[in-house]
Amino acid sequence: MATRNLYLVRHGAADVFGELTEHGRRQASLLGERLARVxxxxxxxxxxxxxxxxxxELARHLPGVPVAEAAELIDHIPETPPSRTTPCGGHTDTGADRTPSDALVARFARSPGTGHDRHDVLVTHAHQIAWLVRHALDAPPSRWRGLNSANAALTLIEYRSDAPPALVMFNDLSHLPPELRWTGLPEGTRP
Structure with a gap:
């Protein structure tokens, strides 16, 4: 049985216009250095x-690895009806019978079945990471709301066909120096 390892990454720190800051570029680069061993x-x-x-930025440390867009990773508020523009700048048009969150889970939250193990990095947004973690833990849909991810934090979920999903790590910042940690989180959530 093959295993899919989903490395969930929140984008690096960004300015009010949604562009990466210098801190954000450095965060992504340091994460790329960490993932170079995967x-x-x-x-x-x-x-x-x-x-x-x-x-x-992180793929610069992964020579030969393809980088591809996945519409399912767009920033949206989970549990929202389809065909709505979100306050985060994303569009959630996925059809009348599926929410964007359903499409995200259907595409990525599963074992690859047979063949070789997969290691996929998903560079996305805090809500999408929270939704996938909630799904992996089989928690009620509303539980995604209490999960926050820092910029360039690493979360790992393992999917095998013969076992429930395993949350291996959540919101790991060990690849970042202290001055680059804890960006993107609400005030007061820093230790």
């Missing part, structure tokens, strides 16, 4: 500029 198959990213730039 046999990454693909780096997937949200269509938004902050995720696109983060994906390309």
């Amino acid at each position: 046999p990454v198959d693909t780096v997937w990213h949200s269509p938004l500029p902050r995720a696109l730039a983060s994906a390309h």
Whole structure:
């Protein structure tokens, strides 16, 4: 049985216009250095500029690994009806019978079945990471709201066909120096 390892990454720190800051570029680069030891198959990213730039910055450390856009990773509020523009700058048009969150889970939250193990990096947004973690833990849909991810934090979920999903790590910042940690989180959540 093959295993899919999903490395969930929130984009690096961005300015009010959604463009990566110098801190954000450095965060993404340091994460790329950390992931250079992983046999990454693909780096997937949200269509938004902050995720696109983060994906390309970290992929500089992963020679030969393809970087591709995945519309399912767009920033949206989970549990929202389809065909709505979100306050985060994303569009959630996925059809009348599926929410964007359903499409995200259907595409990425599963075992690859047979064949070789997969290692996919998903550069996305805090809400999408929270939704995938909530799904992996089989928690009620509303539980995604209490999960926050820092910029360039690393979360790892393992999917095997013969076992429930395993949350291996959540919001790991060990690859960042102290001055680059804890960006993107609400005030008061720093230790």
